């Protein structure tokens with residue numbers, strides 16, 4: 001590893017002018033001086049690191065008043081100071097010391113409380129104390145659930161890390177993989193989204209995370225939830241287990257299963273606001289209104305018209321709604337800028353919208369939940385959740401886009417009548433203080449007539465409205481918590497009219513889904529019946545014993561049924577244990593534009609959720625579900641019994657193409673599963689199950705293949721690294737090349753040099769990333785790796801590699817000549833051959849030699 005720090009930056013600052021001065025005897029002396037000073041600076045850094053490390057053990061959160069009370073490197077402290085961060089927040093005070101000591105951390109603190117610095121500072125320090133350099137590759141990985149959040153974190157890192165010499169990269173998709181590929185394996189800190197990172201792990205030939213020191217999961221509960229689980233499992237497999245792991249979120253996961261996946265080592269749970277009365281920021285004012293679905297759009301319009309001097313963030317359930325509502329608001333011109341942010345937008349537009357909204361003082365941004373977590377948009381006055389959030393956690397994150405870091409803000413939740421009971425219970429259980437307010441209908445400004453005429457004159461708008469209509473219903477249908485989200489409770493005709501549609505679109509997907517569900521049930525039932533039949537045939541000899549056993553089974557079924565129910569309950573009431581000290585909702589009077597306490601009944605609930613009837617319905621559902629489950633359990637248990645009685649139902653032996661029995665360990669689980677499934681198939685061929693099995697097999701085959709390829713790549717990489725290290729020990733040439741990599745962010749220009757982290761393109765400048773005209777060095781370095789992802793075929797890769805290494809050698813020579821005065825000088829002094837002849841004679845001889 002190379003010595004790091006400012007000294008090197010200073011060296012490069014004056015590197016070019018010195019080039020000419022290294023000639024002759026004086027030049028040699030200068031060069032020696034330079035080496036000495038570098039050696040000295042390396043010693044200074046070493047002693048700084050030793051001194052910092054000695055202080056780690058003594059860090060006490062209660063003693064920390066300012067950032068300089070932490071044992072932090074000068075580079076980090078200066079970076080923080082320049083970014084105007086002087087006093088740490090509570091979560092920073094509590095967690096930074098522990099992270100410096102090397103603990104794995106589960107950090108939880110309210111939204112807007114400064115969790116980003118709580119993990120970025122330890123990341124910088126971790127690499128600094130290890131004197132990390134570009135030759136060491138990837139040292140820190142920060143994973144975010146959305147591109148916007150990754151981008152934002154990257155910006156903060158650039159600010160506070162500008163005095164460090166690490167390279168940092170934003171790997172978030174939305175641009176050509178090749179652009180990133182060329183640089184990724186020289187990046188020390190990667191901030192990424194899971195999908196894109198995995199794509200690099202799979203497809204980028206020379207990308208490795210083998211030497212990773214620290215892993216951060218921002219919004220950890222989201223990253224670890226089902227939506228990302230496949231990607232995350234694959235990513236974690238590629239990370240070395242010996243690393244530090246930091247998990248942060250306002251709604252931290254404590255799921256043992258999640259944490260086990262990350263192989264945390266004695267993690268410290270740091271919860272800055274665990275004993276706080278509320279789980280949302282104290283300066284956040286929270287209200288909710290109950291509003292019919294068909295009144296929502298008019299309500300929103302009225303709200304916006306009444307808040308033209310505010311910055312408002314509106315959350316909607318689907319991309320299609322965001323598109324439609326943004327479009328109609330844009331056309332109707334409420335008198336304030338309206339923007340839209342959703343996942344179906346292209347990356348540049350997404351970043352542009354995000355930046356625009358950040359800059360604006362008054363604007364309305366319609367967004368899906370991609371804007372729900374982590375975004376630190378300055379001065380948002382209102383967060384309107386026009387569509388109900390999936391659960392209380394999503395509510396907390398959405399509402400947390402306002403009232404950040406000591407600032408105030410207001411959040412308004414809009415619920416349709418059928419959502420009120422279930423949602424408010426969840427919020428109360430999560431210690432969220434929310435008041436019910438009522439809307440003054442006199443102040444509601446209906447835009448239905450305008451929408452009708454707009455839609456009539458523009459078929460594309462009509463299409464958008466239809467999509468928005470279906471998008472909303474689909475999102476409700478897909479919600480797992482049916483207590484809150486019941487698509488059948490919605491008046492779809494009125495909803496459709498409220499969007500300006502003359503005829504409600506046909507809701508085919510509902511019927512289709514219901515039909516599919518019924519088919520699945522029927523299939524399940526049929527295969528169970530076959531199983532029973534087979535079991536009965538095979539077990540006829542068991543006689544009366546069976547009766548006894550079935551009695552026992554029904555007991556165990558009852559137990560199992562109980563367990564299932566219990567699990568369901570505990571799932572749905574994840575937060576119920578936290579329900580003490582809940583502030584009950586009271587009717588409030590905050591919403592200044594349209595509140596009217598006297599008119600309580602004007603927005604009456606259309607179909608109040610009647611707890612009795614609801615529970616009856618639910619119980620009914622549950623009963624039929626339970627009975628099905630009982631039946632299933634019973635037959636399964638019966639089959640098990642047969643096994644116990646040593647009635648061998650089926651044995652499957654799988655053979656490979658050479659006729660050998662398959663003993664592959666990785667396949668064992670499927671084979672086992674196959675066996676189980678075979679048992680179920682006794683009565684005939686189950687096509688669906690067979691297809692599933694094939695898919696499963698296919699997946700495993702692919703995985704094995706991927707593993708093999710990866711293993712091969714890993715070995716090759718290791719080999720190359722060893723070679724490189726050996727070479728760098730041997731001579732100065734390689735050392736200069738490595739140092740040049742660090743110089744990538746340092747063009748010699750003072751401003752650019754100040755920001756060595758920014759050499760990886762941000763989405764804004766990604767298009768310019770290929771433009772290296774100002775600096776020859778990066779273009780050469782890029783050329784060295786650019787071929788690495790040009791082919792997926794292994795043979796081609798090997799060829800590429802050979803070419804690369806040749807090119808690399810040539811390039812490094814070129815660079816030595818052009819850009820490194822120091823090594824150039826050295827090369828010259830070592831290789832200059834004094835023939836004792838005049839220059840003219842030397843040239844003649846050379847010419848003759850060439851001609852011969």
Ligand SMILES: Nc1ncnc2c1ncn2[C@@H]1O[C@H](COP(=O)(O)OP(=O)(O)OP(=O)(O)O)[C@@H](O)[C@H]1O
Nearest residue numbers: 087088089111112113114115116117250374376405
């Ligand atoms: N020590 C500090 N001093 C001053 N401002 C700070 C400090 N730490 C963080 N901030 C500011 O507080 C705001 C919120 O910080 P940050 O985005 O890290 O919050 P968070 O806890 O990650 O929020 P969320 O849970 O929503 O992701 C930012 O604008 C940040 O600049």
